[in-house]
Amino acid sequence: MEQWMIICGASSGIRRCAVGGLAFALGAVGAAAANAGGLIAYEVGTADVGLASAGYGARAQDASTVFTNPAGMTRLDGTQFLATGQVLWNNTNLALGSGTSVALGRNDGGYAVGSDGWFLGGGAFMSYSVSPDLKLGLALTGNFGAPLDYDDDWAGRYYVQDTTLLGLSVLPSIAYRVNEKLSLGASLNAMYGIYENQVAINNSRWGAADGSLAIDDNDWAFGVNLGLLYEIDENTRIGLTWNSRVDFDFESSPQFSGLSPELRAILDRRGTLNSRIKVGITVPQQAMASLFSQVNDRWAVLASIGWQEWSEFGQVQLGIDNPQNPTRLTTDLDFDDTWHVAAGAQYQLNDAWRLSFGIAYDSDFQDGSQVSPLLPANSAWRFGIGGEQKLRGGAFWGIAAAYMYGGTLDTDLQSDVPVxxxxxxxxxxxxxxxxxxYLAAYYNWAF
Incomplete structure (x- = not known):
């Protein structure tokens, strides 16, 4: 029963604490917010937050270039280490409509992302100079996933209660300056995936309280990131990047609890109780072209255009549609490829301070009038602002903020069987x- 899907979120209790601790041990989690165009975030606590990702693969001004374009390491001297952290608050709350079945109640699920809308993230990045032309790097971060944790008794509990997908990446990298204009870079993307999905099971036909169905697994998967940086002149450079797809092969037996004896017997006869569910989650491939141009002593302009292949990945919805005839535990959903454009600027306020501004747009990746509560996300606008202070010895620190707006999305899920x-x-x-x-802060050391 191979299915393609992505389901993201935060679990509760001990499980949530364990996931959070592992995330920060690896260098922190930069999870995508649930209203982005797709589920790959540009925000991992770096200066790119204040630029709304403009110039993402061409900026190459700090060690985060190990992650955004490894070829950019050739612009960094000595050893550079960047530590970042960010906090986000997400407004994802379903206003129930009159078409919702009365028997489901009126609990809207609360703020679904993270813990009441709050989620932490960040990362760590290092670039090391073997020689002026050869650089090695390492990045520890996560930019894949969207945590969802609805109230257990909410109106959509038979479609989803809480789900978790965290993609935590370790990226050893290398860059080489071919000549004074061209640099090439590559990274191995070793991604650790943490997956969990839980949904309520309706036992009301037999006069019993809700049961539950859960699946979970962890897995390592691997991909490759390639980068090119071409310096047209000392003030203008172009970055081209390609990130391969990363394929997870999660597999789990369905974990049922609280089933009525009658439903348990039906599922046992169908062979479902002891089945195995294979969940193939694909982090899509993506490509981006970026520009950085220093216009004068004060102003620099930045821009990016990108593409992500979400159409190659499907999502399945977990649960039982008809308890009298439970033919399947999953349902497929479809997605479209997305496009990303961004533009921004940097302004050198004085010798110490530099300001950043940016705006970006990500296109639709699903039908905005028929979204699932598993993934209340679609097109999004980003607006960023930030400031950075240069310190002695080549070190600097900065702070950045961004606002992402996803508009209004409708949900209309119909069941053939009454509650x-x-x-x-x-x-x-x-x-x-x-x-x-988003609110991000970072510090860059130079050695």
């Missing part, structure tokens, strides 16, 4: 004014 007969029921409503606020 009273054990069906999921109809779930209708709108995620209104989807938005995410």
């Amino acid at each position: 009273a007969d054990g069906g999921r029921g109809n779930l209708a409503g709108s995620y209104e004014d989807l938005s995410t606020f």
Whole structure:
């Protein structure tokens, strides 16, 4: 029963603490907010937050270039180490509509992302000079996933309660300056995936309280990031990057609890209780072209255009549609490729301070009128601002903020079986004014 999917979120209790601790042990998690165009974030606590990702693969001004374009390491002298941290608050709350089945109740699920809308992230990045032309680097961060944790008794509990996907990357990297204009770079993307999905099971047909169905697994998967940096002159450079797809092969037996004896017997006869569910999650390949140009002593302009192949990845919805005839535990969902454009500027306020500004747009990757509560996300606008102070010895620190707006998305899920007969029921409503606020801080050491 091979399925392609991505389901993201935060679990509760001990599980949540364990996931969070592992994330920070690896260099922190930079999770995508649930209203981005796709689930790959540009925000991992660096100066790119204040630029809304403009010039993402061409900026190459600190050690985060190990992650955004490894070829950019050739512009860094000596050893550079960058530590970042960020906090985000996400407004993802479903306003239930009149089309929602009355028997499901009126609990809207609360703020679904992270812990009541809050989530932490960041990363660590290092570049080391073997010679002026040869650089080695390492990045520890995560920019894949969108944590979702609805109230257990919310109206959509038979579609999703909470889900988790965290992609934590370790990226050893290398860069080489071919000549005074051209540099090439590559990274191995070793990504550790943490996956969990839980949904309520409706036992009301047999007069019993809700049961639950959960699956979870962890897995390592690998990909390659390639980068090129071409310096047209000392003031202008172009960056080209390509990140390969990363394929996870999660596999888990369904973990049922609280099933009525009647439903358990039906599932046992169908062979579902002891089955194996294979969940193939694909982090899509992506390509980006970026520009950096120092216009004069004060101003620099930056821009990016990118593409992500979300159409090669499907999402499945976990649960039981019809308890009298449970033919499957998953349902497929479709996605479209996305496009990304960004523009920004840097302004040198004085010898010590540099300011950053940016705006970006990511296109739709699903039908905005039919989104699933598993993934309340679609197109998004980003607006960023930041400031950076140069210190002695080549070190510097900075702070950046961004606002991401995803508009309003509608949900209209219909069930063929009434709630009273054990069906999921109809779930209708709108995620209104989807938005995410990011606040990031970082420090770069030079040795």
